[in-house]
Amino acid sequence: MKTKIKEEYKKILVEIINVIIESNENEFVLDEYLYELNRICSHNNIQDLIFWNENDLSKDEIVTILFNHEITVNKLNEINEEKIILIKRRLAEKISALNSISANHNELELFSFEEDEAISPEWIVEIESFFGQRIPADYYRFLETFGSIHGKINIYGIHRDNERELVIECIEMTKKYRMHGLDSNYLVIGNKTDEEIYVIDLERCKDYSSVLIFTLSKNKIKPVSNSFYSFLEILLN
Numbered sequence: 001m002k003t004k005i006k007e008e009y010k011k012i013l014v015e016i017i018n019v020i021i022e023s024n025e026n027e028f029v030l031d032e033y034l035y036e037l038n039r040i041c042s043h044n045n046i047q048d049l050i051f052w053n054e055n056d057l058s059k060d061e062i063v064t065i066l067f068n069h070e071i072t073v074n075k076l077n078e079i080n081e082e083k084i085i086l087i088k089r090r091l092a093e094k095i096s097a098l099n100s101i102s103a104n105h106n107e108l109e110l111f112s113f114e115e116d117e118a119i120s121p122e123w124i125v126e127i128e129s130f131f132g133q134r135i136p137a138d139y140y141r142f143l144e145t146f147g148s149i150h151g152k153i154n155i156y157g158i159h160r161d162n163e164r165e166l167v168i169e170c171i172e173m174t175k176k177y178r179m180h181g182l183d184s185n186y187l188v189i190g191n192k193t194d195e196e197i198y199v200i201d202l203e204r205c206k207d208y209s210s211v212l213i214f215t216l217s218k219n220k221i222k223p224v225s226n227s228f229y230s231f232l233e234i235l236l237n
Contacts (some may be wrong), residue, residue: 014063028098035141036091050164082217086207090227099227100236107152119144121196123158123168130171131187133202136209138228139189153235155190173197180216189228190235198224198231 012194016037057065103106124143128134135143148157148169156170173188177197182188186199189211197214199221209228214221225231 002114012091016091017063028102029095031145032091032094032098036087038096041141052141055184090207090229093227093229093233094138094141097232097236101149104152104236109150110146117188119147119158123166127158127168127171127187130174131202134200134206135187136200136205136228137207139187139200142228153190153232155235156188177214181219182214186212186214200228 016033075132089196101110124135124140127143134140136203142155143157146155146157148159150159155174158166158168158170161167170187170189173191174182174186176182176187182197182199183189185201185203187202188197188199191199192198192213195216197216199212199214208226209231210223211225211228211231213224225234
């Protein structure tokens with residue numbers, strides 16, 4: 001069984017490297033493949049191996065180097081069939097959502113930061129401090145990549161306003177709706193109408209966001225999606 005799982009893991013690694021080397025995917029998707037590759041094998045020189053291949057290594061040789069890296073080998077001991085399924089699912093959902101973002105690019109304001117300004121980890125720590133717990137990995141990655149999205153859809157996160165002041169709007173909007181009875185375990189990430197808001201249930205998720213819609217006037221909540229990126233896909237299509 002372990003050999004089969006190891007081979008499945010290697011297939012994912014090969015698929016990711018093939019996409020990075022050969023495809024013309026949009027920049028969001030390529031960044032995400034590199035991110036997932038780092039998560040899988042934690043090799044310090046992934047970009048050097050793939051993009052600045054000074055030794056003219058073949059794809060098979062690159063895969064072998066990455067796959068036999070010490071940290072990758074250690075991770076293999078933690079892998080089981082369930083985790084393989086989750087890796088595949090996470091990657092598929094992310095890539096589908098990011099392709100949708102790219103397709104709707106003209107209708108979305110994706111970045112409100114200066115070109116050379118990265119999302120500071122301290123801002124995300126501030127969000128986690130406010131809620132008193134870690135936020136789900138998929139929403140965390142969204143914050144790192146985009147900060148927030150506005151336009152055709154509105155996804156709250158971190159952005160700079162017209163005066164270039166930093167706004168952590170997911171905290172501000174959560175504070176606002178707590179005054180209307182929203183429970184403290186919910187993080188507000190968007191709104192459908194003034195009466196209906198999208199929230200993440202922080203008590204029900206770790207890697208994947210449990211996204212729900214809360215209707216203020218009825219004080220009712222119902223599920224929308226079991227991951228943040230599939231939620232994005234729903235809104236964009």
